Amino acid sequence: MTTQEVADKLVSICRSGDWTKAQKELYAENAVSIEPEATPAFDKETKGLAAIIEKGKKFDSMVQTMHSIAMSAPIVAPNSFACILDMDVTMKEGGRMNMKELCVYQVKDGKIVQEQFYM
Template sequence: MTTNQIANRLVELCRQGQFETAQKELFAKDAMSIEPQSSPDFEKETKGLDAIMEKSKKWSNMVESVNKMEVSEPVVASNSFACTMHMDVTMKNKEHWDMTELCTYTVNKDGKISSEQFFM
């Protein structure tokens, strides 16, 4: 797949809330995920697809409801792309989060996402 095809597929799956499918289909086994900051719940850097998928499950288990989610069209370069993701969620502890992240991705020579990084 080209970077453009990967970007469009990731956006399509994220808009449908199919994050696990996106990870299994599009991410390299040795991919890295970088958060804007570490927290008690998440490390700043997560290495490997299995660990990234586990992080996603942990996030999902913390969310009570997704009130709104929007993903922008991707902006694509030769081996990287970016999009914004706006999420309005209610956490299980009843805390309300309304946030927009800039999500950046790098695609390796094998046509898989090798890294993702999020900025607030």
């Protein structure tokens, strides 16, 4: 897949909130996920597809209600792309909040090898 095809497919799947499907279909086995900073819930860096999938499941388990989810169209370069993810969620601890972040992805050989989030 081209970077554009990966980007379009990721956006389509993520708009439904199915992180696991996107990760299984589009991520490399050695992919890396980078958060803005370490938190009690998540390390700054998560390495490997299995660990990234578990991270997504952990996030889902922390959500009480997903009120809405939106993802912008991707801005695509030859080996990377970026989108804005906007979620209105009620967390089990912490209440309702709007989570808006810039998501930047690097692609190699038709697979996502790195994701990095900026708030």
